[in-house]
Amino acid sequence: MFNLQHYIELENINDISSKILITAKPKHQKNQSVQGANYVFSYHIVIINNSDAVVQLTRRHWYISDGVFGEHEVEGEGVIGQMPTFKPGEKFEYESWCTVSSEYGSMSGYFTFQNLHTKELYYVDVPSFVLLPEFVLN
Numbered sequence: 001m002f003n004l005q006h007y008i009e010l011e012n013i014n015d016i017s018s019k020i021l022i023t024a025k026p027k028h029q030k031n032q033s034v035q036g037a038n039y040v041f042s043y044h045i046v047i048i049n050n051s052d053a054v055v056q057l058t059r060r061h062w063y064i065s066d067g068v069f070g071e072h073e074v075e076g077e078g079v080i081g082q083m084p085t086f087k088p089g090e091k092f093e094y095e096s097w098c099t100v101s102s103e104y105g106s107m108s109g110y111f112t113f114q115n116l117h118t119k120e121l122y123y124v125d126v127p128s129f130v131l132l133p134e135f136v137l138n
Contacts, residue, residue, distance in 0.1 A: 019051035020086075020113060020124045028133045029097070037099030041131045043107065044095050045079070049086035055113040055122070056085045057092075062109035062126075067102030074098075085116065098131070105131035 025044045032040040049055055061075040077083065084092045098107065108128035114121050 016051045016053055016055070016113075016115065017122045017124050019049070020055065020122070021048045021050060022046070022111065022124060022126050024107070024126055024129045026107070026129050026131050028131075030133065032097075034099045037101055039100050039103070039105070039131070039133055040097060041100070041105070042095055042097045043129070044093065045126070046091065046093050047084075047086070047111070048091045049088060052088050053118075054085065054087050054116045056083055056116055057111050058083055058114050058121075059112035060109065061112070062098075062107055064098055064100070065106045066100040067104045069101055079111075086113075100131055103133060103136050107131065 023046045027042050027044070029040040029042055034040055047057070057078060059075065059077055060079050061073065063071055063073055065071045080094050080096055082094075086092060098105075106128055107126075109126045110123050111126065112121055112123055
């Protein structure tokens with residue numbers, strides 16, 4: 001049986017999720033090293049709330065692929081020790097880092113946001129990005 005209320009709720013979830021824009025820009029940190037990893041990358045994330053709702057970023061979930069060790073997951077509360085709140089039109093930027101053991105890696109994932117008015121949760125994908133040292137591109 002068709003449930004109109006369920007359909008409206010799903011439509012609203014997709015509406016807010018599609019209006020939170022996320023961009024990611026990685027950068028190889030060739031002068032940095034971490035024991036057990038060959039390559040260190042920073043990544044700059046920009047999040048823009050183009051919805052009409054006040055939302056809070058509550059969790060992050062990353063899939064980090066590495067040519068040597070395969071894929072591993074990193075997940076937890078917020079980002080960089082924060083759970084930022086976004087009013088409509090607001091932007092938040094942060095920088096973090098990860099390591100990979102091969103010359104090729106990638107990251108993808110999603111952030112969990114909560115609408116502070118309705119308490120509903122929304123999952124917004126972070127576009128996949130490639131982790132490549134500059135010398136591989138030459």
